Amino acid sequence: MELMKASRFIKPGEVxxxxxxxxxxxxxxxxxxxxxxASVCGSDLWWYRGISQRxxxxxxxxxxxxxxxxxxxxxxxxxxxxxxxxPFTHGCGHxxxxxxxxxxxxxxxxxxxxxxxxxxxxxxxxxxxxxxKLPGQPDDYSDEMLNSFVTLADVMATGFHxxxxxxxxxxxxxxxxxxxxVGLSGIISAKxxxxxxxxxxxxxxDRQTLAKEFGASEIIEDRGSAAVAKIxxxxxxxxADAILECVGSNESVDTAxxxxxxxxxxxxxxxxxxxxxxxxxxxxxxxxxRGGTASVTTYDRELLVQAVLDHKINPxxxxxxxxxxxxxxxxxxxxxxxxxxKSLLIVNH
Amino acid sequence: MELMKASRFIKPGEVxxxxxxxxxxxxxxxxxxxxxxASVCGSDLWWYRGISQRxxxxxxxxxxxxxxxxxxxxxxxxxxxxxxxxPFTHGCGHxxxxxxxxxxxxxxxxxxxxxxxxxxxxxxxxxxxxxxKLPGQPDDYSDEMLNSFVTLADVMATGFHxxxxxxxxxxxxxxxxxxxxVGLSGIISAKxxxxxxxxxxxxxxDRQTLAKEFGASEIIEDRGSAAVAKIxxxxxxxxADAILECVGSNESVDTAxxxxxxxxxxxxxxxxxxxxxxxxxxxxxxxxxRGGTASVTTYDRELLVQAVLDHKINPxxxxxxxxxxxxxxxxxxxxxxxxxxKSLLIVNH
Numbered sequence: 001m002e003l004m005k006a007s008r009f010i011k012p013g014e015v016x017x018x019x020x021x022x023x024x025x026x027x028x029x030x031x032x033x034x035x036x037x038a039s040v041c042g043s044d045l046w047w048y049r050g051i052s053q054r055x056x057x058x059x060x061x062x063x064x065x066x067x068x069x070x071x072x073x074x075x076x077x078x079x080x081x082x083x084x085x086x087p088f089t090h091g092c093g094h095x096x097x098x099x100x101x102x103x104x105x106x107x108x109x110x111x112x113x114x115x116x117x118x119x120x121x122x123x124x125x126x127x128x129x130x131x132x133k134l135p136g137q138p139d140d141y142s143d144e145m146l147n148s149f150v151t152l153a154d155v156m157a158t159g160f161h162x163x164x165x166x167x168x169x170x171x172x173x174x175x176x177x178x179x180x181x182v183g184l185s186g187i188i189s190a191k192x193x194x195x196x197x198x199x200x201x202x203x204x205x206d207r208q209t210l211a212k213e214f215g216a217s218e219i220i221e222d223r224g225s226a227a228v229a230k231i232x233x234x235x236x237x238x239x240a241d242a243i244l245e246c247v248g249s250n251e252s253v254d255t256a257x258x259x260x261x262x263x264x265x266x267x268x269x270x271x272x273x274x275x276x277x278x279x280x281x282x283x284x285x286x287x288x289x290r291g292g293t294a295s296v297t298t299y300d301r302e303l304l305v306q307a308v309l310d311h312k313i314n315p316x317x318x319x320x321x322x323x324x325x326x327x328x329x330x331x332x333x334x335x336x337x338x339x340x341x342k343s344l345l346i347v348n349h
Numbered sequence: 350m351e352l353m354k355a356s357r358f359i360k361p362g363e364v365x366x367x368x369x370x371x372x373x374x375x376x377x378x379x380x381x382x383x384x385x386x387a388s389v390c391g392s393d394l395w396w397y398r399g400i401s402q403r404x405x406x407x408x409x410x411x412x413x414x415x416x417x418x419x420x421x422x423x424x425x426x427x428x429x430x431x432x433x434x435x436p437f438t439h440g441c442g443h444x445x446x447x448x449x450x451x452x453x454x455x456x457x458x459x460x461x462x463x464x465x466x467x468x469x470x471x472x473x474x475x476x477x478x479x480x481x482k483l484p485g486q487p488d489d490y491s492d493e494m495l496n497s498f499v500t501l502a503d504v505m506a507t508g509f510h511x512x513x514x515x516x517x518x519x520x521x522x523x524x525x526x527x528x529x530x531v532g533l534s535g536i537i538s539a540k541x542x543x544x545x546x547x548x549x550x551x552x553x554x555d556r557q558t559l560a561k562e563f564g565a566s567e568i569i570e571d572r573g574s575a576a577v578a579k580i581x582x583x584x585x586x587x588x589a590d591a592i593l594e595c596v597g598s599n600e601s602v603d604t605a606x607x608x609x610x611x612x613x614x615x616x617x618x619x620x621x622x623x624x625x626x627x628x629x630x631x632x633x634x635x636x637x638x639r640g641g642t643a644s645v646t647t648y649d650r651e652l653l654v655q656a657v658l659d660h661k662i663n664p665x666x667x668x669x670x671x672x673x674x675x676x677x678x679x680x681x682x683x684x685x686x687x688x689x690x691k692s693l694l695i696v697n698h
Contacts, residue, residue, distance in 0.1 A: 096587030097611035102635045105611035165637070238445030262446035262454035265639070272632055276625035283621050283641045286451045288514070289628065290614070292635035 006119030007060045007328045012050030013336075015060060015118075015328050023116075023123035028072040031127030033086060036138050037150050038064040038118050038345040039319065040331050042180045043271075048332050054114065061118025062088035063153040064347075065146065067138075068131070069121070075128045085132040085305070086124060087296035088115060088154045093129025103130070104161070104293030117153075118328060120347060132300040135309070138349045147316025147344060148308045151185065152300050155342070156315040158269045159185025159246065160304060161294035163193055166242035166267025170194030173235055175259050176216070178246030179207040181318040181342040182269060184214055186244040188313050191215035192303075195242070199234060201227060201255075207341060210317060224251055231259040240264060245291070250274045260287045267291045319344040355468030356409045356677045361399030362685075364409060364467075364677050372465075372472035377421040380476030382435060385487050386499050387413040387467050387694040388668065389680050391529045392620075397681050403463065410467030411437035412502040413696075414495065416487075417480070418470070424477045434481040434654070435473060436645035437464060437503045442478025452479070453510070453642030466502075467677060469696060481649040484658070487698045496665025496693060497657045500534065501649050504691070505664040507618050508534025508595065509653060510643035512542055515591035515616025519543030524580055524608050525565070527595030528556040530667040530691040531618060533563055535593040537662050540564035541652075544591070548583060550576060550604075556690060559666060573600055577607040589613060594640070599623045609636045616640045668693040 002022040007015050023032055038061050047054035068082045078084060091103025098106050109125050116122060124131065138146060148156070159182050168174055174190040176183050179202035190198050191214065200216035201223070202208045208219050220230045231240060239261030245252055248270025256266045265288035282289060307313045321340035323331040325347045334340035351371040356364050372381055387410050396403035417431045427433060440452025447455050458474050465471060473480065487495060497505070508531050517523055523539040525532050528551035539547050540563065549565035550572070551557045557568050569579045580589060588610030594601055597619025605615045614637035631638060656662045670689035672680040674696050683689035 096584075097634075100590070100610060100612045102612035105633070105635045107611075165635075235445075241449070261449060262641075263449045263451035265637075268632070272629050275627045275629065277628050278624045279626050279628075279638065280621050280624065282638065283617070284454070285446075286454045286514075286639070286641035288614075288637060288639035289631065290635070290637035290639075292611075292632045 004120040005325060006116060009047065009054050009056065009058050009060050011056060012048065015048070015332055017326055017328055022121050025070055025072050026123060028074040029126055029128060030072045031068055031075055031078065031124045031131065032070040033066040033084070033122045033124055034069050035064050035066045035117065035120055035122055035347045036349045037146055038347055039150050040335050040343040040345070041154060042182065044332070045336055048336060058114045059116030059119065060114070062115035063150060063155070064117040064122065065149045065153065066122065071127060077128050078131050078133055083134045083137050085134060085149055085152045085300055086117065086122065087130055087132065087300065089293065089296045090124070090126040090130045091297045092126045098129070101295055101298045103295050103297050118325070118345060120325070130297055132297055132305060134305065144314065144316050145308060146349070147319050148314055150344065151181070151315040151318060152304050152308065154296065155181040155318065156185045156188070156304060157296040157299045158182045158294040160189040160299050162186045162244035162246055162267040162269045162291060163189035164267065165265065165290040166244055167265045168193040168195050168242045171196050172241040173197040173199070174242045174244065175199045175201070175231055175240040176244045176246065177201050177252045177256055178270065179204060179211060180246065183246040184210055184318055185315050186246050187211055187214040187216050188315055190244065192307065192313060199231060199240065204338065206320065210341065224255065227255055228258040242267065246270055248272050253277070257281050257287060260285065262286050264288070265290055269294065318342045322346060353469040354674060355465060358396065358403050358407050358409050359405060361397065364397070364681055366675055366677055371470050374419055374421050375472060377423040378475055378477060379421045380417055380424055380427065380473045380480065381419040382415040382433070382471045382473055383418050384413050384415045384466065384469055384471055384696040385698045386495055387696055388499050389684050389692040389694070390503060391531065393681070394685055397685060407463045408465030408468065409463070411464035412499060413466040413471065414498045414502065415471065420476060426477050427480050427482055432483045432486050434483060434498055434501045434649055435466065435471065436479055436481065436506070436649065438642065438645045439473070439475040439479045440646045441475045447478070450644055450647045452644050452646050467674070467694060469674070479646055481646055481654060483654065493663065493665050494657060495698070496668050497663055499693065500530070500664040500667060501653050501657065503645065504530040504667065505534045505537070505653060506645040506648045507531045507643040509538040509648050511535045511593040511595055511616040511618045511640060512538035513616065514614065514639040515593055516614045517542040517544050517591045520545050521590040522546040522548070522584055523591045523593065524548045524550070524589040525593045525595065526550050526601045526605055527619065528553060528560060529595065532595040533559055533667055534664050535595050536560055536563040536565050537664055539593065541656065541662060548580060548589065553687065555669065559690065573604065576604055580608040591616065595619055597621050602626070606630050606636060609634065611635050613637070614639055618643065667691045671695060
């Protein structure tokens with residue numbers, strides 16, 4: 001049995017690299033991938049901080065780029081040696097959800113096991129359609145571009161999903177709630193879709209700087225009703241044409257509803273905390289609510305890979321600190337303590 | 350003081366024609382209208398049945414067509430003598446909501462007084478933009494077309510709002526929940542927007558017949574989980590591309606969510622009963638929720654008036670019984686007892 005190094009969640013506040021069996025093909029639709037770079041996601045902090053539950057000794061991570069090492073019999077779109085983005089989603093490509101462009105909601109995957117991307121190797125389900133092939137090899141790209149490709153496994157596509165769900169269109173005034181890597185990617189996305197005014201909500205200097213670099217025209221530091229008042233002031237009491245809700249907390253959803261102009265859509269990608277939304281607030285102002293798990297493979301193929309290749313977007317800048325796989329605990333700590341906006345893991349390159 | 354006949358709500362189960370002062374202009378943006386035809390709305394049954402509260406002796410009705418009799422100084426788009434649709438909405442035409450095409454959510458109107466369209470005359474707010482001018486005079490039209498124009502004051506535009514909110518597009522499979530005049534108008538609208546398959550939920554023979562005439566390809570008589578099972582069977586387990594929720598009850602919202610394919614939008618026009626929706630159900634499948642009060646003036650001008658003039662749609666068929674204004678009590682009774690799908694009131698023509 002071949003062995004590899006992989007991250008394991010031990011207990012809240014502790015992750016550790018262990019030596020474990022290297023994964024193998026289990027199904028004809030699987031691929032085994034050699035991880036090149038991976039990353040830590042803001043959503044990983046939920047269980048790292050003990051807010052959500054996770055079994056001890058479970059694997060971690062769901063964002064990476066890598067090289068195809070081995071493919072199952074039914075995998076023909078990618079070959080061993082191909083350089084790929086490894087989406088956290090696993091779209092089969094042939095169900096109603098995938099066909100409609102919502103591969104994040106594909107039902108044809110095993111959701112029982114935690115993702116295990118923070119490792120040297122990974123078994124990937126639905127590899128034939130789900131993986132996104134990149135031109136060339138890692139050596140052909142700068143660090144900056146490799147990092148941008150890593151964001152295309154989740155955060156950049158998730159930010160784009162917020163913008164698409166909110167139906168951002170040219171000339172829109174857009175509010176982005178959340179200044180994590182997803183919110184910052186939402187700013188990039190709103191700009192990519194033609195928004196002329198992007199109001200970002202952020203109270204951290206490093207994130208404000210990046211927000212402006214990515215296209216934010218205004219920054220609001222307030223929260224709750226004070227933030228809504230500022231948005232109303234900035235929009236002549238009209239409210240925003242589109243809201244990107246990238247947090248999921250009750251306060252951020254309330255802010256989103258209050259800041260939307262009649263007919264606007266809230267595009268949400270933050271997992272909703274609240275179980276009891278009074279939707280008559282939405283009804284009264286014809287406000288729409290859309291969103292969910294991002295269509296990673298769809299968006300990557302449609303435009304995000306090309307936008308990175310063309311240097312049109314540079315989402316890899318959200319990685320403000322870089323670590324080796326062995327430094328996994330430090331990578332988590334940096335994000336937990338807000339010393340990094342997002343932590344990169346250099347695994348094999 | 351001039352007098353007129355007008356309907357008054359007396360108590361649950363009783364409406365009555367009384368002689369009251371004829372309304373006059375109160376603001377420069379008002380018009381006084383002579384009512385030609387009016388109608389009873391399914392939503393009027395809430396207070397008629399005592400389900401919602403309404404003050405005794407309050408006026409009734411919110412759907413009509415009429416002739417402009419007098420206009421305020423700031424009303425220049427319509428002139429005395431013009432034949433108009435009188436939307437239940439009162440869009441000002443210059444706020445953010447109206448400009449964005451959501452005149453049903455216009456904040457610039459007095460919502461404190463109940464509408465009073467079941468009468469010989471009516472004072473109409475925001476007449477300059479809100480009223481929809483028709484070519485010619487009532488005499489130029491058949492009864493059938495006059496009746497279709499009456500539906501353009503509310504139900505047809507509301508059904509269309511459900512379809513637009515649900516983002517119905519060509520080739521879609523659409524589910525319409527609700528077989529009242531709004532649901533039936535939703536079927537017309539789904540067809541108008543190019544849906545190829547329209548699944549209507551109805552258990553009443555007269556409504557089923559009209560549903561099919563309007564474009565329904567399948568009828569489902571079941572409700573709840575049995576209805577969802579049928580929809581799934583009809584769509585090869587994919588779910589529907591768009592759902593028109595024209596009821597507002599908890600059961601109909603639950604059915605809408607369960608019957609939607611991932612990424613589909615629920616267009617809702619039924620006032621939501623539930624105050625505590627667990628929106629994580631929507632998030633999981635990327636299902637959107639949109640809708641509210643219809644954009645009556647916008648849709649009428651954009652395409653609904655022309656569609657009636659071109660005999661492309663015939664929504665006036667929802668009126669299966671006709672009454673004079675004096676027969677107002679019988680008009681309500683017929684709808685309450687489901688002897689009419691919708692009751693027409695012939696006032697001055």
